[in-house]
Amino acid sequence: MKTVGMIVEYNPLHNGHVLHYKRSKAITDAECAVAVMSGHFLQRGEPALIGKRSRAEMALHMGADLVIELPVAYAVQPAEWFAYGAVSLLHATGVVDSLCFGSEQGSLSSLRPLAAQLAREDSGLKVEISKQLSSGISFPAAFAAAAGHVQGVSPQDAEEISLLLSRPNNSLGLHYLIALERLQSRIEPYTIPRDTAQYHDPLPAGPSIASATSIRRLILENGLGAAAPYVPDYTLHILQKAFTQGNGPFTWESFRHPLFHLLHTLNTHQLERLLEVGEGLEHRIKKILPRLNSFSVEELLTILKTKRYTRTRLQRMLMHILLHHSKEQLSRTELVRGPGYIRILGFSEKGRLLLKEMKRTATLPVVTRAAALNHPQLDLDLQASAVYAAASGQPQMSLMYEDYRLPPVKI
Amino acid sequence: MKTVGMIVEYNPLHNGHVLHYKRSKAITDAECAVAVMSGHFLQRGEPALIGKRSRAEMALHMGADLVIELPVAYAVQPAEWFAYGAVSLLHATGVVDSLCFGSEQGSLSSLRPLAAQLAREDSGLKVEISKQLSSGISFPAAFAAAAGHVQGVSPQDAEEISLLLSRPNNSLGLHYLIALERLQSRIEPYTIPRDTAQYHDPLPAGPSIASATSIRRLILENGLGAAAPYVPDYTLHILQKAFTQGNGPFTWESFRHPLFHLLHTLNTHQLERLLEVGEGLEHRIKKILPRLNSFSVEELLTILKTKRYTRTRLQRMLMHILLHHSKEQLSRTELVRGPGYIRILGFSEKGRLLLKEMKRTATLPVVTRAAALNHPQLDLDLQASAVYAAASGQPQMSLMYEDYRLPPVKI
Numbered sequence: 001m002k003t004v005g006m007i008v009e010y011n012p013l014h015n016g017h018v019l020h021y022k023r024s025k026a027i028t029d030a031e032c033a034v035a036v037m038s039g040h041f042l043q044r045g046e047p048a049l050i051g052k053r054s055r056a057e058m059a060l061h062m063g064a065d066l067v068i069e070l071p072v073a074y075a076v077q078p079a080e081w082f083a084y085g086a087v088s089l090l091h092a093t094g095v096v097d098s099l100c101f102g103s104e105q106g107s108l109s110s111l112r113p114l115a116a117q118l119a120r121e122d123s124g125l126k127v128e129i130s131k132q133l134s135s136g137i138s139f140p141a142a143f144a145a146a147a148g149h150v151q152g153v154s155p156q157d158a159e160e161i162s163l164l165l166s167r168p169n170n171s172l173g174l175h176y177l178i179a180l181e182r183l184q185s186r187i188e189p190y191t192i193p194r195d196t197a198q199y200h201d202p203l204p205a206g207p208s209i210a211s212a213t214s215i216r217r218l219i220l221e222n223g224l225g226a227a228a229p230y231v232p233d234y235t236l237h238i239l240q241k242a243f244t245q246g247n248g249p250f251t252w253e254s255f256r257h258p259l260f261h262l263l264h265t266l267n268t269h270q271l272e273r274l275l276e277v278g279e280g281l282e283h284r285i286k287k288i289l290p291r292l293n294s295f296s297v298e299e300l301l302t303i304l305k306t307k308r309y310t311r312t313r314l315q316r317m318l319m320h321i322l323l324h325h326s327k328e329q330l331s332r333t334e335l336v337r338g339p340g341y342i343r344i345l346g347f348s349e350k351g352r353l354l355l356k357e358m359k360r361t362a363t364l365p366v367v368t369r370a371a372a373l374n375h376p377q378l379d380l381d382l383q384a385s386a387v388y389a390a391a392s393g394q395p396q397m398s399l400m401y402e403d404y405r406l407p408p409v410k411i
Numbered sequence: 412m413k414t415v416g417m418i419v420e421y422n423p424l425h426n427g428h429v430l431h432y433k434r435s436k437a438i439t440d441a442e443c444a445v446a447v448m449s450g451h452f453l454q455r456g457e458p459a460l461i462g463k464r465s466r467a468e469m470a471l472h473m474g475a476d477l478v479i480e481l482p483v484a485y486a487v488q489p490a491e492w493f494a495y496g497a498v499s500l501l502h503a504t505g506v507v508d509s510l511c512f513g514s515e516q517g518s519l520s521s522l523r524p525l526a527a528q529l530a531r532e533d534s535g536l537k538v539e540i541s542k543q544l545s546s547g548i549s550f551p552a553a554f555a556a557a558a559g560h561v562q563g564v565s566p567q568d569a570e571e572i573s574l575l576l577s578r579p580n581n582s583l584g585l586h587y588l589i590a591l592e593r594l595q596s597r598i599e600p601y602t603i604p605r606d607t608a609q610y611h612d613p614l615p616a617g618p619s620i621a622s623a624t625s626i627r628r629l630i631l632e633n634g635l636g637a638a639a640p641y642v643p644d645y646t647l648h649i650l651q652k653a654f655t656q657g658n659g660p661f662t663w664e665s666f667r668h669p670l671f672h673l674l675h676t677l678n679t680h681q682l683e684r685l686l687e688v689g690e691g692l693e694h695r696i697k698k699i700l701p702r703l704n705s706f707s708v709e710e711l712l713t714i715l716k717t718k719r720y721t722r723t724r725l726q727r728m729l730m731h732i733l734l735h736h737s738k739e740q741l742s743r744t745e746l747v748r749g750p751g752y753i754r755i756l757g758f759s760e761k762g763r764l765l766l767k768e769m770k771r772t773a774t775l776p777v778v779t780r781a782a783a784l785n786h787p788q789l790d791l792d793l794q795a796s797a798v799y800a801a802a803s804g805q806p807q808m809s810l811m812y813e814d815y816r817l818p819p820v821k822i
Contacts, residue, residue, distance in 0.1 A: 257801065258672035264797035264811065265735040267790065290812035295801075324676040379678065386675035390668065390706075400675065401701035 003354065004030035005090035005099045005187065006064075007083075007176065009038050011048045011216065012239060013058035014231045016209045021062055023192050024100035032350050034066045034096050035059050036086045038075035039381060040388035041323070043082050045315030047255060049216055050248035051388060053409055054238050056346035060411045061234035065351035067409075068093070069343040071377040072384045073330055076319050079139050081335055083175030084182075088338040091185045094361025095354050098188045101176055104167035106193025111174050114161060118174075119181030125150045136279060138310065139175070140165040169194055219249055246393030252297040252315070254391040259297060259322050263289060266321075275320035275330050276313070323384055329376065340375045343367045346409035371404050414765065415441035416501035416510045416598065417475075418494075418587065420449050422459045422627070423650060424469035425642045427605075427620045432473055434603050435511035443761050445477045445507050446470050447497045449486035450792060451799040452734070454493050456726025458666060460627055461659035462799060464820055465649050467757035471822045472645035476762035478820075479504070480754040482788040483795045484741055487730050490550050492746055494586030495593070499749040502596045505772025506765050509599045512587055515578035517604025522585050525572060529585075530592030536561045547690060549721065550586070551576040580605055630660055657804030663708040663726070665802040670708060670733050674700060677732075686731035686741050687724070734795055740787065751786045754778045757820035782815050 004024050010017060025033060037059065039052040048055065056067040074085025090096045105111065118126050128149050132142035143165055147158035165171045177189055210218075210230040218226040224239055242248045252259075263271075263285055271282040281304075288303050297318070304314050319325075342364050347355060358366055367373050370382060385403035389395065415435050421428060436444060448470065450463040459466065467478040485496025501507045516522065529537050539560050543553035554576055558569035576582045588600055621629075621641040629637040635650055653659045663670075674682075674696055682693040692715075699714050708729070715725050730736075753775050758766060769777055778784050781793060796814035800806065 257668045257806075260801060260811075261669035261672065261798060264801070265733075265794050270735065270737075289797075289808075290815055292808040295806045295808045295811075322676075324681065326681075383676050386700075387672060390671060390675065395668075395706045397700075397703040397706045400671075400706075404701055 001032050001095075001350070001353070001357075002028070002030045003032040003034055003065075003096050003098075004028040004190075005093075005096040006033060006035045007070075007086040007090075007099070007101060007172075008035050008059070009042050009048070009212070010035075010055045010058055011042060011212050012050070012227075012231060013055065013062060013235050014210065014212060014215055014227075016211070018062055018232060019209070020100075020102055020192060021064070024190070025063075027190055027192065028098040028100055028188075030098065032065045032095075032354060033063065034068065034090065034093060034354070035064045036068045036070050036089050037345065038070045039072055040384050041072055041076050041319055043075060043077070043079075044312045045076055045317070045319040046252060047250045047388065047391075049219070049250060050239060050242045052345055052385075053406070054242050054247075056409050057238055057411065058232075058235050060346050060348055060351075060409060061238075062232065063348075064346075065348045066093075066344065066354050067346040069345045069381065071339050071341075071343070072323065072380050073325075073335065073377045074339060076316055076323075076325075077335075078133075078316075079172050079175045080133070080178075083172060084179045084335070085339050087176055087179035087185070087187075088183060089342055089364075091180075091183045091187060092339070092342060092362060092364040093354075093358055094363060095357050096187055098190055099176060099180070100190040100192060101169070101173050102194040103169045103173040103191045104194055105164060105170045105173070106191060108177070108189060108191055110161070110164055111170065111177055111191075112189075115174055115177030115181055119178045125153065136276070136313065137308075138313070140171055216249075220251065250388070250391055252301075252318075255322055255387070256295060256297050258387070258390075259318060260289075260295065262321050262324075271321065273326050273328070274317075275325045275327050276317040277321065281309070281317065323380070323387060325380065329380070339364065340377050341365045341367045341373055343370070343378070343381070344408045346411070348411060368408055369405070412442045412506075412761070412764070413440060414443040414445055414476075414507050414509075415439040415601075416504075416507040417444060417446045418481075418497040418501075418510070418512060418583075419446050419470070420453050420459070420623070421446075421466045421469055422453060422623050423461065423638075423642060424466065424473060424646050425621065425623060425626055425638075427622070429473055429643060430620070431511075431513055431603060432475070435601070436474075438601050438603065439509040439511055439599075441509065443476045443506075443765060444474065445479065445501065445504060445765070446475045447479045447481050447500050448756065449481045450483055451795050452483055452487050452730055454486060454488070454490075455723045456487055456728070456730040457663060458661045458799065458802075460630070460661060461650060461653045463756055463796075464817070465653050465658075467820050468822065469643075469646050469649055471757050471759055471762075471820060472649075473643065474759075475757075476759045477504075477755065477765050478757040480756045480792065482750050482752075482754070483734065483791050484736075484746065484788045485750060487727055487734075487736075488746075489544075489727075490583050490586045491544070491589075494583060495590045495746070496750050498587055498590035498596070498598075499594060500753060500775075502591075502594050502598060503750070503753060503773060503775040504765075504769055505774060506768050507598055509601055510587060510591070511601040511603060512580070512584050513605040514580045514584040514602045515605055516575060516581045516584070517602060519588070519600060519602055521572070521575055522581065522588055522602075523600075526585055526588030526592055530589045536564065547687070547720075547724065549724070551582055627660075631662065661799070661802055663712075663729075666733055666798070667706060667708050669798070669801075670729060671700075671706065673732050673735075682732065684737050684739070685728075686736045686738050687728040688732065692720070692728065734791070734798060736791065740791070750775065751788050752776045752778045752784055754781070754789070754792065755819045757822070759822060779819055780816070 040048055042048055059067045068089050070086050074081055117123050128146035129142045132145045144162040147153045180187055215227050215230050268282040271277050292299050301314055305311055382403050386400040389400040451459055453459055470478045479500050481497050485492055528534050539557035540553045543556045555573040558564045626638050626641050679693040682688050703710055712725055716722055793814050797811040800811040
């Protein structure tokens with residue numbers, strides 16, 4: 001069965017995602033679709049509006065056949081590692097033929113040659129970008145800074161590519177392509193233009209398509225009903241059910257108690273051991289805390305933000321503090337090994353056949369029950385689940401550890 | 412002015428405490444009384460029912476002239492360190508002439524010679540007890556185990572002393588005496604028999620005196636009114652005011668959110684770096700978490716408890732996890748230095764004169780505004796205040812850091 005891979009967050013799944021799914025299958029002529037999806041915590045350092053099982057259910061309703069969890073070790077990371085983790089998983093299934101992603105560019109013509117160059121370990125540009133990245137700046141900024149130092153990139157090219165990479169989905173797409181190159185994967189990349197709603201659009205852009213960001217805002221500000229025009233019925237229904245049980249909508253404020261507790265009790269040395277904390281940010285946090293007016297993560301982020309540190313960078317840092325991800329646990333050496341397992345969050349009838357096929361083809365252990373495998377990345381996923389469940393309106397111990405026991409979602 | 416020192420928790424201040432205060436002044440013929448009081452977290456690893464400022468206010472209403480905070484570094488510790496910290500503070504004021512403590516024994520005749528022996532660094536008994544203590548057992552148990560190994564302690568003596576030390580206030584008293592010896596302090600010790608309510612009595616023992624434990628239980632189970640017969644009016648009034656503002660009554664369950672968050676997210680290596688975590692307890696905790704039925708510290712403690720680990724020992728361990736006290740921060744080497752400052756929580760008119768006198772006599776910095784001093788122990792105190800304030804019904808950022816700014820309580 002021809003199978004297309006997608007890399008998603010579905011926070012929540014909306015009409016734009018359905019469109020992408022349909023076009024992806026059409027353009028690749030695929031019978032099956034595999035989605036690699038982040039768990040409870042997302043790439044920009046935010047909690048998902050509702051939990052991963054509910055979002056996997058949405059994906060299955062849409063038509064996805066297999067939903068694989070991107071370990072939190074890769075899910076809450078800059079584009080480079082996020083893409084590397086997700087593409088590695090698609091590659092490791094052994095059943096995925098193509099990868100289709102949305103991009104502002106809508107074509108691979110400029111991205112592909114750049115990816116080929118950047119995937120070579122000995123590329124001068126790559127080395128220079130790595131150097132720039134280590135100071136904590138974003139990839140597009142690192143590219144812009146690096147391009148000037150490297151022979152063979154004309155100022156004109158550099159500017160054009162910088163502009164290209166300034167669009168978030170182009171940048172992610174580039175990293176998918178780099179990851180495919182590095183893995184020497186036979187997965188064929190495709191891209192589809194994101195033409196209807198820009199990622200950062202704050203307001204609905206049309207009658208039926210809106211960005212996930214604006215849909216979340218509608219839900220938080222005006223209630224679930226306000227999202228109805230922009231999401232499929234099953235999304236509404238699944239959100240409704242979760243909210244009724246006190247499981248969402250989760251925002252950063254849902255985690256303010258444990259987050260501030262950690263910020264109060266960890267000293268600067270202890271903070272500095274955690275991922276993405278450094279360069280004096282630990283001192284800045286400690287200095288800001290007594291000056292906050294409200295018990296609010298939002299205010300903390302607003303005051304922490306500088307030109308140098310984007311909100312995304314700071315949110316990810318706070319997420320690593322919340323989840324106690326140390327620099328040691330998620331070092332480059334650890335991450336470069338890639339995900340250690342393929343955790344199945346959900347599957348359809350056709351997905352069951354894919355799983356059967358994967359018994360033969362998969363190059364990583366396929367995990368349908370977390371209790372069956374011991375892996376440090378899986379420990380982090382289970383910890384993240386406990387943290388997420390504890391933020392529920394009515395926290396229950398059994399729910400905090402259900403991720404150990406529950407089988408994948410089937411529909 | 413002749414001044415008596417008392418070492419207290421006042422959780423809450425009750426009629427028995429008033430009696431002790433009056434008798435202490437009478438027996439020592441003192442004009443002034445100085446109380447060293449634990450802050451928000453107490454010796455047996457529990458949060459105080461209400462905050463330290465409210466309890467300092469009670470002490471001043473009773474008649475105490477100066478209330479000094481015992482740093483949390485010493486307050487949440489076995490009797491040895493608790494006593495060493497508290498006595499060091501009384502000694503360091505330079506204005507305290509006597510120390511009067513309650514004991515079941517009611518006399519110093521057996522305790523004093525034992526203290527003299529145990530204060531000598533080269534005492535075989537002391538060395539043997541230290542060895543036993545390092546395995547994590549309580550002092551009375553360590554004494555019992557050590558006595559058998561040491562020449563010069565007859566089995567009869569050993570049994571008698573073991574029995575003596577099995578009473579908690581005798582054991583604390585012994586450590587006050589040892590601390591006085593070690594500091595070569597001129598402070599004269601006195602003891603008063605605790606004859607009315609035993610510490611562990613679960614129910615009120617008489618018409619007007621009840622143990623703090625039973626008073627707390629009455630308040631938590633039957634409301635504040637139930638405590639009225641056993642506490643002075645100002646205690647009732649201060650409790651009432653705090654509870655109305657959502658500041659208490661605090662129990663371990665008030666801290667279950669941050670505690671469980673830490674237990675979820677710290678791995679066994681990270682847990683083991685914290686004080687009193689070790690000997691496999693970190694693995695036991697991790698194994699028990701998924702099996703808990705309720706989101707409750709009480710259930711966790713019940714399941715954790717074994718013959719070897721008393722509830723007090725386990726509560727203290729959980730408190731060090733909650734407050735992120737590392738073994739490194741509170742090592743023996745650090746603790747043996749003693750408290751680094753005299754933090755004033757409250758004073759009366761006569762207390763003001765004592766403070767004036769202390770400008771000349773005190774051997775440690777006297778702190779009336781926390782912002783004025785930098786000290787790692789003070790950092791821990793301020794962190795503890797933030798954690799305590801965050802557990803309030805309506806957490807406010809300004810209250811979490813008020814301990815930096817507020818002057819002592821005056822009445």
